[in-house]
Amino acid sequence: MNRLMRILGVLVVIFIAAPLVIVVPMSFSDARSLQFPPPGYWLGYYYAFFNDWGWLRPTWNSIIIAAATMVLTMILVVPATFALVRYRFYGKSVADLMMMMPLAVPHIVMAVGYYSFLGDLRLVHTHFGVILAHTCLAVPIAFLVLSANLKGFDRTLERAAQSLGASPVRTFMHVTLPILRPGIMISALFAFIQSFDETVVAIFISGRNAETLPRKMFDSIRQEADPVIAVISTLLFAVVILALVAPAGWKSIRKRLRSKTPPAAILGSQ
Amino acid sequence: MNSYLEIKNITKRFGDFTALHEVSLAVEKGEFVTFLGPSGSGKTTTLMIIAGFEKATSGDVLVQGQSLSGLAPYQRNIGIVFQNYALFPHKTAADNVYFPLQMRGYGRGEGLEKAAEMLDLVGLKGFGDRYPKELSGGQQQRVALARALVFEPSLLLLDEPLGALDKNLREQMQIEIKRIQRRLGVTTVFVTHDQSEAMSMSDRIVVFEQGRIQQAASPLDVYHRPKTRFVAGFVGESNLIPARITDAAAGKADSPVLGNCEVKANGAADGQDVTLLIRPEHIRLSREPVDGRKNARMQVDTIVNYGDNALVMGRVGDLNMRARVLGRDVIILEEGDECCISWLPESVFVIEQ
Numbered sequence: 001m002n003r004l005m006r007i008l009g010v011l012v013v014i015f016i017a018a019p020l021v022i023v024v025p026m027s028f029s030d031a032r033s034l035q036f037p038p039p040g041y042w043l044g045y046y047y048a049f050f051n052d053w054g055w056l057r058p059t060w061n062s063i064i065i066a067a068a069t070m071v072l073t074m075i076l077v078v079p080a081t082f083a084l085v086r087y088r089f090y091g092k093s094v095a096d097l098m099m100m101m102p103l104a105v106p107h108i109v110m111a112v113g114y115y116s117f118l119g120d121l122r123l124v125h126t127h128f129g130v131i132l133a134h135t136c137l138a139v140p141i142a143f144l145v146l147s148a149n150l151k152g153f154d155r156t157l158e159r160a161a162q163s164l165g166a167s168p169v170r171t172f173m174h175v176t177l178p179i180l181r182p183g184i185m186i187s188a189l190f191a192f193i194q195s196f197d198e199t200v201v202a203i204f205i206s207g208r209n210a211e212t213l214p215r216k217m218f219d220s221i222r223q224e225a226d227p228v229i230a231v232i233s234t235l236l237f238a239v240v241i242l243a244l245v246a247p248a249g250w251k252s253i254r255k256r257l258r259s260k261t262p263p264a265a266i267l268g269s270q
Numbered sequence: 271m272n273s274y275l276e277i278k279n280i281t282k283r284f285g286d287f288t289a290l291h292e293v294s295l296a297v298e299k300g301e302f303v304t305f306l307g308p309s310g311s312g313k314t315t316t317l318m319i320i321a322g323f324e325k326a327t328s329g330d331v332l333v334q335g336q337s338l339s340g341l342a343p344y345q346r347n348i349g350i351v352f353q354n355y356a357l358f359p360h361k362t363a364a365d366n367v368y369f370p371l372q373m374r375g376y377g378r379g380e381g382l383e384k385a386a387e388m389l390d391l392v393g394l395k396g397f398g399d400r401y402p403k404e405l406s407g408g409q410q411q412r413v414a415l416a417r418a419l420v421f422e423p424s425l426l427l428l429d430e431p432l433g434a435l436d437k438n439l440r441e442q443m444q445i446e447i448k449r450i451q452r453r454l455g456v457t458t459v460f461v462t463h464d465q466s467e468a469m470s471m472s473d474r475i476v477v478f479e480q481g482r483i484q485q486a487a488s489p490l491d492v493y494h495r496p497k498t499r500f501v502a503g504f505v506g507e508s509n510l511i512p513a514r515i516t517d518a519a520a521g522k523a524d525s526p527v528l529g530n531c532e533v534k535a536n537g538a539a540d541g542q543d544v545t546l547l548i549r550p551e552h553i554r555l556s557r558e559p560v561d562g563r564k565n566a567r568m569q570v571d572t573i574v575n576y577g578d579n580a581l582v583m584g585r586v587g588d589l590n591m592r593a594r595v596l597g598r599d600v601i602i603l604e605e606g607d608e609c610c611i612s613w614l615p616e617s618v619f620v621i622e623q
């Protein structure tokens with residue numbers, strides 16, 4: 001049984017890793033179109049990516065839109081999560097349902113809806129329009145992540161802080177927020193990724209002006225199978241790895257700093 | 271003359287359910303008072319009302335004659351140790367202890383110095399830079415205690431603080447908490463459902479049951495002169511025997527099972543139904559009746575030998591009785607035997623309710 005599980009685990013890892021094994025080498029390929037295994041290796045397509053405004057502009061658009069989506073999502077989700085997790089109020093279950101709705105509706109349906117709705121507001125083909133649409137899609141995901149964190153938060157910590165003389169506001173700033181910070185950051189990261197990754201709605205409403213990277217990749221692969229796509233995939237993969245490793249690295253650096261300079265209190269007591 | 275802490279006629283309702291009925295209590299400065307009672311008897315609710323986290327339906331709490339009712343929890347200057355310690359996981363031990371000082375406007379240097387002194391007092395010198403998860407349960411407990419005391423609170427409240435510790439550590443912490451409390455002279459309310467903990471630590475025990483105070487008295491009074499059957503049963507082991515006072519002046523009672531008994535009537539009137547309390551350690555075992563003592567024959571059902579002492583459980587008529595005797599005294603006995611139990615008249619305490 002145990003061995004079976006292990007084999008199954010290895011298979012799953014292979015299955016997940018397989019695209020990477022193919023895509024990463026292809027990005028260094030010198031073939032004229034996507035081809036595996038590559039006939040030879042060079043950095044030409046990296047050079048091409050970083051010198052072609054046709055690629056850099058959508059990349060930049062995507063970053064701006066994802067960052068703005070993240071900020072807007074968090075402005076909405078943080079207070080909403082506190083309200084929905086901690087308080088009972090009239091219409092709470094409806095509010096809960098509305099939060100999760102975008103997860104249940106197919107993106108293509110949402111996309112058609114946004115197209116006509118944002119069209120009326122003259123926001124189709126604008127950054128702002130895409131940001132609004134992406135925020136709607138990011139809210140349920142950010143909410144799910146954050147509410148799981150908040151539900152696990154031990155409220156006696158807040159009581160303790162208050163008994164120690166902290167007003168509700170200071171309790172929030174000194175205790176609640178710092179303890180929830182990792183959860184908020186992960187929630188924000190998910191919102192960012194949700195927007196950066198989103199293709200269907202972007203195809204419908206981003207147009208030429210606000211063209212996002214996934215949309216450009218989709219157009220490109222349909223027309224010419226440009227190997228620059230493999231370059232972008234590899235770069236994205238590298239960024240994700242970095243985002244995952246950075247917190248752990250940061251933690252160990254901090255730990256090392258801490259052990260080198262013990263707090264004054266300890267020096268004082270010795 | 272006002273007491274230091276006064277709880278006046280507190281009633282607390284949750285919906286239709288009344289968790290506290292007209293609870294009143296006065297605590298003197300520097301006193302160590304323990305709330306003892308089974309789970310759900312209202313101890314935590316009372317504590318939370320004192321701390322300001324619950325609002326009493328009616329009644330008031332005063333410290334040094336001043337009502338606390340208008341004050342939010344953070345304005346009350348009351349130190350609390352929670353059962354799960356509630357240490358801030360993102361702060362070191364020193365920063366946890368510094369927190370209440372920080373909230374009171376101390377600078378970091380001076381505050382951390384005071385925090386270090388307090389950690390020293392609770393026996394955690396040199397542990398200031400550890401995070402809570404790097405400390406054992408007992409050490410976390412000490413940090414929580416230091417944090418609750420460092421700002422010189424007007425009251426210290428502890429809600430079953432030792433519940434999560436194993437037995438040895440618990441006994442060690444009982445002594446430790448008592449030592450620190452004496453040293454600082456802080457007025458303390460300690461909540462527990464463990465009667466031996468209450469006996470060993472308190473100046474006074476307040477016994478709760480179903481939202482009412484059954485008795486508030488010194489540990490020895492609660493043990494030897496319980497006011498109600500509930501107190502007698504909850505604090506220590508007990509034999510509770512139904513009886514009726516036949517002659518209060520002459521100290522005579524009649525029990526259906528034991529017959530005539532000599533008692534001190536304790537204010538009960540002739541003809542009143544009462545309960546006789548005999549603590550198991552006051553009962554002696556023998557083969558034959560002993561002169562000068564009240565004797566009864568007991569059918570032995572179970573003998574539990576703890577080495578130094580033994581618990582002998584059996585029946586006198588249809589009444590369950592238990593005796594706690596020295597370990598060597600049960601060697602003569604086997605389960606199923608019949609033996610003689612006896613006690614002195616002054617070992618019988620009359621409970622009116």
Ligand SMILES: Nc1ncnc2c1ncn2[C@@H]1O[C@H](COP(=O)(O)OP(=O)(O)O)[C@@H](O)[C@H]1O
Pocket residue numbers: 284287289307308309310311312313314315316
């Ligand atoms: N917030 C609440 N809502 C409803 N009932 C409560 C609440 N808090 C406590 N109770 C009830 O009040 C009673 C006393 O509770 P508590 O003071 O916690 O008891 P103890 O600390 O002695 O175990 C219990 O029956 C409990 O169920």
Ligand SMILES: [Mg+2]
Pocket residue numbers: 310313314315
């Ligand atoms: Mg309790």
